[in-house]
Amino acid sequence: MRIGIDFGGTKIEAAVIGDDGSVLARKREPNPGAYDAAIETVSRLIGAVEAETGASGPVGVAAPGSVSPTSGLMRNANSTWLNGRAFPQDLEAALGRPVRLANDANCLALSEAVDGAGDGKAVVFAIIVGTGCGGGVAVNGGLVEGANGVAGEWGHTSLPWPSGDEAPGPACWCGLNGCLETWVSGSGLQRDHRERTGQSLTAEQIVAGAGAGDAHARRSLDLCIDRLGRAIAMVVNLIDPDAFVLGGGLSNVDEIYTALPPVVERYAFTDAWSGIIAPARWGDSSGVRGAARLWPSPTVQETSA
Numbered sequence: 001m002r003i004g005i006d007f008g009g010t011k012i013e014a015a016v017i018g019d020d021g022s023v024l025a026r027k028r029e030p031n032p033g034a035y036d037a038a039i040e041t042v043s044r045l046i047g048a049v050e051a052e053t054g055a056s057g058p059v060g061v062a063a064p065g066s067v068s069p070t071s072g073l074m075r076n077a078n079s080t081w082l083n084g085r086a087f088p089q090d091l092e093a094a095l096g097r098p099v100r101l102a103n104d105a106n107c108l109a110l111s112e113a114v115d116g117a118g119d120g121k122a123v124v125f126a127i128i129v130g131t132g133c134g135g136g137v138a139v140n141g142g143l144v145e146g147a148n149g150v151a152g153e154w155g156h157t158s159l160p161w162p163s164g165d166e167a168p169g170p171a172c173w174c175g176l177n178g179c180l181e182t183w184v185s186g187s188g189l190q191r192d193h194r195e196r197t198g199q200s201l202t203a204e205q206i207v208a209g210a211g212a213g214d215a216h217a218r219r220s221l222d223l224c225i226d227r228l229g230r231a232i233a234m235v236v237n238l239i240d241p242d243a244f245v246l247g248g249g250l251s252n253v254d255e256i257y258t259a260l261p262p263v264v265e266r267y268a269f270t271d272a273w274s275g276i277i278a279p280a281r282w283g284d285s286s287g288v289r290g291a292a293r294l295w296p297s298p299t300v301q302e303t304s305a
Contacts, residue, residue, distance in 0.1 A: 001055050004292030005042055006104070007031070007063040009079050009131055012038065014045035015285070016053045017292040021115050023285065025049040035081055039094050046095060058098040060294030061091065062107035062287040064132070066149045076153065078132045078173060078181075100294040104128065105152060105247075106143050107290030108280060109136035112245040114293060116281035121242035125235055126280075127154070129228065130248030133181040133188070137239070155181040159227055160234045161267060166227075184228040186249050193220040207253055225256055229263025236268040236275065243276040247286055251279050 001024065006013040013028035027048045029041050042061075050056050065077025067088060074082045088101045102110075109118075109126035118124035118138070128134040135154030137144040144151050158178045159166055169178020170191065182188050186203035194200050197216045201209070209217030232244055250256070257277055265273040280286045 001053070001057070002292035002295050003046065003049065003055075003057055003059045004107075004288040004290070004294075005045070005059060005061045006107075006287035006291060007038070007042070007061055008104070008287070009064065012041050012045060013288050014042070014049045015288045015292065016049050016055055017289055021289070023289075024055075025052040026285075026288075027052075031079075033079075033081070035085060039090055042091060043094050056097075058100070058295055059091070059095060060107075060291035061088070061099060061101040062104040062291040063087070063101055064104055064134075066103050066145075066153075067101060069149050076150070076156075076174070080173070102143065102145070102291070102294055103134065103136060103152070104287050105134035105136035106138075106145065107136070107288075107294070108245065108247045108286045109138040109152070109290070110141075110143050110293050111282055111286040111290030112280050113138035113141050116286060117245045117276075117278040118243040119281075121276070123239060123241040124243050124245060125152070125239070125241040126245045126247065127232075127251075128248040129185055129246060129250040131186050133179075133183075133185040133248075135235070137241075154231070154235065155179060155185075157234070159183050160230050180227075180231050184224060184231055184250075189220060189224045189250070192223065193217070196220065203249060207250075221253075224250075225259045226263055228256070229260045230267050232260065232277070233264045233267035236264060236270070236273060241275060243278065245278055245280050247280040247284070 002017045004015050011028050012031050015026040016024040018024050027045045064079050068075045074085050074087045077083050088099050091099045105128045112118045113124040124138045126136040133155035135152040137152045156179045170182045172179040172182050189203045206217045210221040260277050
C-alpha cells in the first residue's frame with residue numbers, strides 16, 4: 001500500500017492505494033489557502049485514512065509548482081503562498097515521516113502512464129487544463145523531471161503560432177505575457193470570453209452555452225480548442241508523445257477529443273499524425289494515485305492492533 005496527497009488549489013485529498021491500484025480509503029477537505037492551516041489539514045487527512053485502513057508509511061504529494069534543486073524551497077506554484085516555503089521539509093516535520101513531492105501534472109502523467117489512459121505507451125504527456133494549465137512527461141512508466149526540475153512546464157511557454165490579436169498576450173502571474181495558462185485554462189477561457197463579449201461567465205457556462213447554440217460562447221470555445229490544439233502540436237514537434245492524457249475541468253468537455261486531432265495535424269511538422277488524445281482514466285483521482293506512486297515500492301507497514 002501507498003499513501004498519496006493531492007494538494008489542489010481548492011481541495012486537499014488523501015488516499016491509501018493498494019498494491020493492485022485500488023483505493024482503500026479516501027478523505028478530502030477544502031484547501032484553507034493558508035500555509036500553516038494547510039499543513040494541519042494534510043496531517044488530519046492522513047490520520048483519518050490511516051485510522052480507516054490500519055496502515056502507516058511514507059507520503060507522496062502532488063502539488064502545484066515544484067521544489068527548487070538549489071534552494072530546496074517551493075517555486076512556480078500558482079498557489080503563490082507556497083512559493084519560497086520549505087514545504088516538503090515542513091510536511092516531514094509535521095508528519096514525522098519521509099515525504100516525496102512532485103508537480104501535480106507530473107503525478108497525473110505517472111498515474112495515467114502506469115495504469116491509466118497511457119498504459120502501455122512509451123511516452124505520455126499529461127495536460128492539466130483546469131483553473132490553470134500544466135504539463136508532465138512520463139517515459140516507460142517513469143517521470144521525466146529534467147535537470148532543473150521543470151520538465152513539462154508547458155503552461156508557461158508562449159501560445160504558438162499567435163494571430164495578430166493574440167500577441168503579446170495577457171499578463172501572466174509568473175511575470176511574462178501570453179503564457180498558455182492565460183489562454184488554455186478555465187480562467188483563460190473566462191478572460192478571453194469576457195474581453196471579446198463583455199459577458200462575465202464561468203467556463204462551465206461558456207461550454208454549456210456553446211452546446212445550446214449561443215454564437216458568442218461557441219466562438220469562445222472554438223478559439224480555446226484551436227489554441228489547445230496548437231499547443232499540443234508544439235509538444236508533438238518536440239517529443240512526439242504516443243499519448244496525450246488530459247485532466248482538469250476542461251478535460252470533461254467531450255467534443256474536444258474529436259475537435260483537437262485535426263488542429264494538431266494542421267500545425268505539427270508532419271505529413272500525418274496518429275497520436276492519442278484521451279481523458280484521464282482516473283479522472284480527478286489521478287493526482288492522488290500518481291502521488292502515491294512516487295514511492296516505487298509498497299513501503300506502507302501495517303500497524304499493530
